[in-house]
Amino acid sequence: MFEQQPQNLQLHVQQLANEALQKAEPSAWFEVLYAEAQGDTTQIPWAKLSPHPYLQEWLAHHQPFVKRQKALIIGCGLGDDAEALAKLGFEVTAFDISATAIAWCHQRFPDSSVNYVVADLFALPAQWQLGFDFVFECRNIQALPLNVRSSAISSVASVVAPSGVLLLISRVRDTEAEPSGPPWPLSELEFKQFETLGLQEVKKTVYQESEQFDVKQVRIEYQRSSLA
Template sequence: MFEQQPEDLRFYVKQLATEALQKSEPSTWFEVLYTGAKGDTAKIPWAKLTPHPYLQDWLKNHQPFASGQKALVIGCGLGDDAEALAHLGFEVTAFDISPTAIAWCQERFPNSTVNYVVADLLAIPSQWHQAFDFVFECRNIQALPLNVRSEVISSVTSFVAPSGILLLITRVRDTEVEPSGPPWPLSDSELAQFENVGLQQVEKLVFLESELDVKQVRIEYQRHNYLTDLNYTAKA
């Protein structure tokens, strides 16, 4: 999963991201990358053309799912994670800021039931507020710089319905010192923000890739359902 990217691709990504950050536009370089790839998936560093293995593992251990549950895939890239959820009966919405990425998903999966949408995580439609039973956030927060991190985390958590699940896959760092990205792995205090905005941690797994000095986590969060709590209190 963490295989080394070709040096020239890593250099190009760093250059695109640095230029975008200088203009205070942390998300604009993704569309430049997708367009420049001209349909060649080898030019998209995160594209593995298969669902993320940590998502697959979680899904395998939590089946079966009631059909028609609403799922949201954030920053869906080329769509493999969204398709995996759709195959399990979820009603999936998947969005990305890059119109080229969304068009690419539609081209790769012409018979898909997934609702692929161009949308900005930092300007989300109000109807998505607490509207999804399952929200999947994989490697997008780490791709955005620290000066928008609080806003991004609030946005990601805002999609989760009462009693709904957020599954987060991200690189993490062991210090609060700002890393040199991209990616910008999350710190402990940044992870704590998920719980400060109404989610509870259900399970956390840590994955180490020592040869690349990469530490990843998969964290399952659930939104507290205060209405259910009130019902229990009322019945007691």
């Protein structure tokens, strides 16, 4: 998430995250970062201005999709993943805790069919419960500390509809010991929590992002039973 960014930007992100932790507001730093950027995408470490390549790869192998299926993008950032799904016929809702990020999405895609909204992962609208056929979670959970990890996982799982799919992309760690961060990679036990919440793992793909730093990412496809 941060290894290819200038070191000063990495350090600034870590400082913002740690300050938010000290205030017991673990996700508050996202808005600070987006607001400070003042429209400069180079100041947003994860802003590539294109859909995530692991999402694109997955979508390419699963078309065609049923038109008007409901999709939710968690922590949508600047909107590129949401737009990719909308082009494939999904009815897309995309949210971010940062009001600046959402305003940025509206500015970048003024004629978009995507419903961009400001929302908090820890206080999602009740009508979203079991409400989406496809949910995309990309590296948001790993940006949150371990003391809120279980709540974040539960919230993500809660919006997947019966027979729905969750596609998750995250760094992974090989130990249950708490890592330094951000990001804080997920452990196998944390991934297993999705299964305790009614989602079955369909396929896991492991990517070696950097052998030098032993950085591994996974893309996991989960599906909820039709009997949920």
